[in-house]
Amino acid sequence: MKTTGKISIFVLLLITLLSVFAPAVSRYGPDRIDLDSLKIPPDFEHPLGTDNKGRDILSRVLYGGRISISIAVTAALISMGIGLFIGLVSGYFGGRTDTVIMAFVDLILSFPSLLLAIGISILLPPGIYTVMIAIVAVGWASFARIIRGYVLTLREATYIEAARTLGCSNRRILFKHLMPQCIPLLLVMTGMKIGGYIITEASLSFLGLGAQPPTATWGSMINANRAYITSAPWTVFAPGFMIALTSLCFNILGDNLRDKYGIKVRG
Amino acid sequence: MVGERAQPEVIEKIRKELGTDRNIISQYYGYIKLLLQGEFGRSYYTNRKVFDDLLLKFPNTLKLAVCAMLIAIPLGLSFGFLSAYKKDTWMDGLISAISVTGLSVPVFWSGLLIMLFLSLQLKLFPPSGTGDIRFLILPSITLSLPAIAAISRVTRTSLMEIFDMPFVTTAKAKGLPESKINGIHVFKNALIPIITVIGLDFGSYLNGAVLTETIFGWDGIGRFTMQGIIMRDYPVIMGCVIVGTMIFVAINLIVDIMYHYLDPRIRLN
Numbered sequence: 174m175k176t177t178g179k180i181s182i183f184v185l186l187l188i189t190l191l192s193v194f195a196p197a198v199s200r201y202g203p204d205r206i207d208l209d210s211l212k213i214p215p216d217f218e219h220p221l222g223t224d225n226k227g228r229d230i231l232s233r234v235l236y237g238g239r240i241s242i243s244i245a246v247t248a249a250l251i252s253m254g255i256g257l258f259i260g261l262v263s264g265y266f267g268g269r270t271d272t273v274i275m276a277f278v279d280l281i282l283s284f285p286s287l288l289l290a291i292g293i294s295i296l297l298p299p300g301i302y303t304v305m306i307a308i309v310a311v312g313w314a315s316f317a318r319i320i321r322g323y324v325l326t327l328r329e330a331t332y333i334e335a336a337r338t339l340g341c342s343n344r345r346i347l348f349k350h351l352m353p354q355c356i357p358l359l360l361v362m363t364g365m366k367i368g369g370y371i372i373t374e375a376s377l378s379f380l381g382l383g384a385q386p387p388t389a390t391w392g393s394m395i396n397a398n399r400a401y402i403t404s405a406p407w408t409v410f411a412p413g414f415m416i417a418l419t420s421l422c423f424n425i426l427g428d429n430l431r432d433k434y435g436i437k438v439r440g
Numbered sequence: 441m442v443g444e445r446a447q448p449e450v451i452e453k454i455r456k457e458l459g460t461d462r463n464i465i466s467q468y469y470g471y472i473k474l475l476l477q478g479e480f481g482r483s484y485y486t487n488r489k490v491f492d493d494l495l496l497k498f499p500n501t502l503k504l505a506v507c508a509m510l511i512a513i514p515l516g517l518s519f520g521f522l523s524a525y526k527k528d529t530w531m532d533g534l535i536s537a538i539s540v541t542g543l544s545v546p547v548f549w550s551g552l553l554i555m556l557f558l559s560l561q562l563k564l565f566p567p568s569g570t571g572d573i574r575f576l577i578l579p580s581i582t583l584s585l586p587a588i589a590a591i592s593r594v595t596r597t598s599l600m601e602i603f604d605m606p607f608v609t610t611a612k613a614k615g616l617p618e619s620k621i622n623g624i625h626v627f628k629n630a631l632i633p634i635i636t637v638i639g640l641d642f643g644s645y646l647n648g649a650v651l652t653e654t655i656f657g658w659d660g661i662g663r664f665t666m667q668g669i670i671m672r673d674y675p676v677i678m679g680c681v682i683v684g685t686m687i688f689v690a691i692n693l694i695v696d697i698m699y700h701y702l703d704p705r706i707r708l709n
Contacts, residue, residue: 283685283688283689283692284685284688285643285644285684285685285688286644287644287650287651288644288650288665288681288684288685289681291650291665291669291681292677292681295669295672295677368543368544369543372544372546375546375548376546376548376651379546379548379651380650380651380654380666380669381669381670382669392546392548395548395549395552399552399655402552402555402556402560403556403560406556409549409552409553409556410553413545413546413549413550413552413553416545416546416549417541417544417545417546417549418544420543420544420545420546421540421541421544421545423544424540424543424544425540428540
């Protein structure tokens, strides 16, 4: 792995650790309102300043990171799982199963993804799980499509034919023979997708469809503070920087994994 | 709509007016019937026809999408070209770094920063609103950033794939000038993935760049969608999503048809 990849892993670990140990890192509670220190610029007391209710930005960014990162990572893992299963089944069995499943996948992929995610989120009460469901509902389709394409090429390989001749059950061929082959591809795809999911999560929270106030997420902080962008620009700068940095690290990691395994991922 | 402490009779009356007192199947049936007549119903709040509002706002969205693409396509292509031809030099490294960053920065944040510096501090452009070209510049720049990144990345990959093709070696062996090889043989064959990305981006901008339009107060379909979401104005949201998807599918269809002209091996059926 190249240096850039190593640096991104390091930065991601750092962000995750800081978020996990947020209570130990920040001196203030994320939702603690302090009317004596409204919109204080970054200083020694508040390294990233405070917002219009006197809440510590550093603390909110760290606590927000817990939600934002865990939603993106969980959503990526679930999408991957669903996509893997459906892709395997669709590619291996082919025929009518394949036609029906792929028609459905194409239907999902024919929607603009953010618009579809918004459409799904408004059907449910706003909250963390809603965002996760919206991301998964849109995300699994691209995993399924790529895995299915890959399985189609593997299906004709001689070792699968051999396994079938030896009397392996379909289940055994699917999970013992085909699935392990898909792992590098899955790893690369997940790496490349998480960065996008961080942004989708932030966008949905920014639109007010995610975790509700006072709970901090990066997207909702930008939405709440954008009215004060002239008087307190740091309140918008910090959460946005975290979104960009986290997403950037995941994207670089994804690119590195892709180059390492020499896999071409389209879509 | 009527507040938290409304009289039950008032609520009942409004439910009757909006038709939300009927059971869900008959509501759905009613909506499908409207759709087949080319209608999307009326907004719960303004009581205006959703279709009329969409028609009114579409030109603004179109302007924004076209402007963003006018910035993104030349920049994205030239970045991609530079980086592919100067592969593994500092130039390639720099462009790759810029484009991966472009993909990672959320537009609602870059938009706010652009607004803060160019409009609120330097006072070059009006911060928000709908109007002439001055209002159009900031949202177009914001919207073009991720597209520049995406186009430049796909151009680079696609060109490099073609470089290794045997027909390029043949062209070189025939002694064709470098410019002719790059301009005709390589570029034309590399175009399909590039057109795909451009089409996808353009399609999603046309159904309203929800975030960018909201931030810059640009009165297009995206902001309309957003207002619908905030007010839970379901006819508006449904209308926007349906029209948005239709536009998106139409653009994808046009792109698919273009494939045939770029590469006649791809048949139209």
